[in-house]
């Protein structure tokens with residue numbers, strides 16, 4: 001698996017500390033381990049914010065950054081080497097290698113965290129941590145209480161608490177060149193996986209078998225895991241937005257919606273395509289599909305530096321609303337329908353979300369209450385959809401249960417945008433050609 005250079009993590013720590021006053025101490029903890037059952041753990045996946053600053057994948061690890069008079073310093077608390085534990089549970093980086101491997105000044109064993117943190121916090125002006133992390137808040141309470149109890153010995157404790165997340169989230173929202181390269185690689189793998197699913201889809205397969213085709217391609221091209229639970233939704237299951245059961249048989253005449261993306265070195269991709277199980281769209285399916293595709297194109301056309309996030313949603317909603325009026329699902333004037341958001345019955349989510357280390361990545365969507373302008377280096381998904389309730393008796397039977405979403409991953413550039421997943425067929429004719437085994441230009 002390709003990985004970002006270690007120096008990238010060091011630069012991020014420096015950038016963060018440059019934004020903080022002298023005397024600030026940053027405390028960041030790794031993701032907790034979750035028990036699946038008994039003594040078996042869920043697969044461990046590092047906390048994105050922690051990984052962003054440390055490059056460290058192991059559990060039981062804490063990073064402390066200090067802005068002291070002697071300059072910035074990074075300290076990592078990690079697991080010591082332990083032969084028996086490593087025989088049972090896997091290799092550990094260990095204290096000797098951690099500083100060189102992570103470009104961090106000093107390493108201590110995890111067990112010494114409580115004691116050493118008191119030393120690192122002594123005399124600090126402010127302590128910076130993620131306010132969403134209750135475990136870190138509890139750890140700090142303990143350390144600050146300990147320092148207070150030692151005041152007659154000259155100890156001093158920080159009195160300012162600062163939330164780390166807005167600082168790191170703002171950094172993560174703007175991707176570096178190395179991050180963009182990594183995300184582009186993840187997108188290429190996911191494109192190949194969706195193509196494989198289209199090529200291998202057959203009537204009578206189970207949704208989880210089609211999911212396996214996607215996951216196989218992820219692994220064969222170097223991605224060890226998914227960026228989120230894959231959605232493989234045949235027929236009316238596509239109308240369940242976060243469907244993940246993936247356990248139904250794919251039926252002749254139905255569509256299948258696949259929303260799946262691989263993760264590469266903790267960077268996500270997030271693609272949706274909807275295609276016919278038997279390789280040919282029906283007339284009704286094609287009509288709805290073309291509306292969603294036109295909405296997708298209208299949203300993409302808005303993307304450029306300075307455009308605001310809601311421009312994409314407004315453009316997609318307009319096309320979808322007009323399409324729904326044209327086929328008689330909505331009545332009345334376009335403007336009135338837009339104002340009343342009548343499309344929400346059929347298109348109930350928003351146009352997209354930031355994409356990065358998390359599939360729904362960090363970063364705020366509004367500045368001073370207004371939709372924020374796009375800046376080169378941001379990555380967003382664009383994913384309009386139409387979902388027709390299978391139980392909606394106001395709609396003619398031929399349409400009921402059709403669920404279609406089209407999702408691509410878009411980098412904002414100086415000149416507009418780059419669609420990182422553009423190589424995946426999206427037009428009806430191209431999807432049908434790929435499914436029929438015909439040659440398609442890349």
Ligand code: GLY
Nearest residue numbers: 228259270359383
């Ligand atoms: N795959 C989750 C989403 O598209 O938001």
Ligand code: MN
Nearest residue numbers: 270381383407
């Ligand atoms: Mn998405």
Ligand code: MN
Nearest residue numbers: 259270271407
């Ligand atoms: Mn998705």
